[in-house]
Amino acid sequence: MAMLPARKPNQALYVPPALRDAENCSVLRLDGQPEKTGNSTTDGAKNVSVKDVGLHSMLQSLSLSGARCSTKLVQTKQTSNPWDNFKRESQMTESNVSSEVSNKEPEIDYGRFKHVLELYGFSKELNSADLQAELSGFEDSGFYLKWVDDTHCLAVFSSPMEADRALSQISGILFKAHKFEFASLESKRKLAKSPGDWAMPYKRRPLTTSATARRLIQGHLGLRPSEPQRQQELESEKRDKQLLAEARAQYERRKKAQKSMWEDDTWNF
Incomplete structure (x- = not known):
């Protein structure tokens, strides 16, 4: 059986890419002390600029990775539910068709x-x-x-x-x-x-009397009225016809009188 190492390794087994770039660009020692060179002021400025570059590259890589993740999330949301897109498109199509049908004039001769x-x-x-x-x-x-x-x-x-x-x-x-x-x-x-x-144009219903209606009903039922009853019906029908003729003549006279009154241009004061 392989034995596990007795102590923790000096360096991390996995280092993120952002930290790798920072470590490569940095000139700092592990103990936190800068290297000594001939011109300390120049070396300090270089160390600061290199450190800033490392932090900037780290932030840039993190922002790029975040942007990729957000883009993927947006694309996933847009394509995750195609049924909603189909329902939305079908509703738009139905509304357009219904508006066209509602404004369409029916075909009439x-x-x-x-x-x-x-x-x-x-x-x-x-x-x-x-x-x-x-x-x-x-x-x-x-x-x-x-x-x-x-x-x-x-x-x-x-x-x-x-x-x-x-x-x-x-x-x-x-x-x-x-x-x-x-x-x-x-x-x-x-x-x-x-x-x-x-x-079909309007057609006035023919004028009927009670005697005529009774005779029509009896004819459809196959009943034959007795002779006295038939004579009474004929007399009643004759009276009804006379009344209708008198009412019609009276209406015509009244109508002519109204027409002559409106057409008369002579006024007597």
């Missing part, structure tokens, strides 16, 4: 929706009754309103001709109107969600 107008430029306090009052001259042909938001509404008329007539008669005091092809992006998106519901 505007030739199929010439009977639709967009009403805009009105106050949030207005409701459907206010808009219908402005379009009061189109009850006969019929129309209906579909709201987009508080300041935009779509008016669906019975034909493109009626829509053009309404566009020319709207005063623009309460609200403004234009064709659907010039509508806002939100209105176009609302129509694009279900274009089939908007493609």
